[in-house]
Amino acid sequence: MYIHETFLEVRYYETDLMGIVHHSNYIRYFECGRNQALVDMGLPIKEIEKRGVMMPVVNVTCNYKTPAYQGDRLRIVSAIKELPKAKLVIETEIFNPYNVTVCTGSVTLGFIHSDSRKPTRAPEYIVELFAPFFNIDK
Numbered sequence: 001m002y003i004h005e006t007f008l009e010v011r012y013y014e015t016d017l018m019g020i021v022h023h024s025n026y027i028r029y030f031e032c033g034r035n036q037a038l039v040d041m042g043l044p045i046k047e048i049e050k051r052g053v054m055m056p057v058v059n060v061t062c063n064y065k066t067p068a069y070q071g072d073r074l075r076i077v078s079a080i081k082e083l084p085k086a087k088l089v090i091e092t093e094i095f096n097p098y099n100v101t102v103c104t105g106s107v108t109l110g111f112i113h114s115d116s117r118k119p120t121r122a123p124e125y126i127v128e129l130f131a132p133f134f135n136i137d138k
Contacts, residue, residue: 004009004037020067062105
C-alpha cells in the first residue's frame, strides 16, 4: 500500500455564504492530494502524458462528515491500496486541524492512449514504480 499526506489551507474563495467550504471543492482537494502523491513518487502527471498515456477520472465518491472553514489547514491522506492494472483507485481522507474527519472518498482513474483515446492497461513503468509498495518484485 502507498500512503501519502499533504496539507493545504482553505482559501476564502472556496467557501460559500455559510462560511464553509463549498462541497465541490473537496473533489479539488482530492486532486491536490493525488497529484502531490504522484509527484513525490517521481511520477508527475505531465511525465505520464509525455509518454503517451492519459489518466481520465472514471468515478468519484465523496462522503461528507463535518464542514471545513476558511483558514483551516487540512491534512489530505491519499492511499493506493491495490497495484494499478487497468485502473488506479486512490482513496482519500481529509482531516481538519483538530484531526476530525471532514470527508472521505475515492477517485478511480483509467488509462488511455493519448493519440487514440483507447483504453489501455497501466504502463509497465507505472506498475514497476508501485510494485515495491505491494511487496511485488518487478
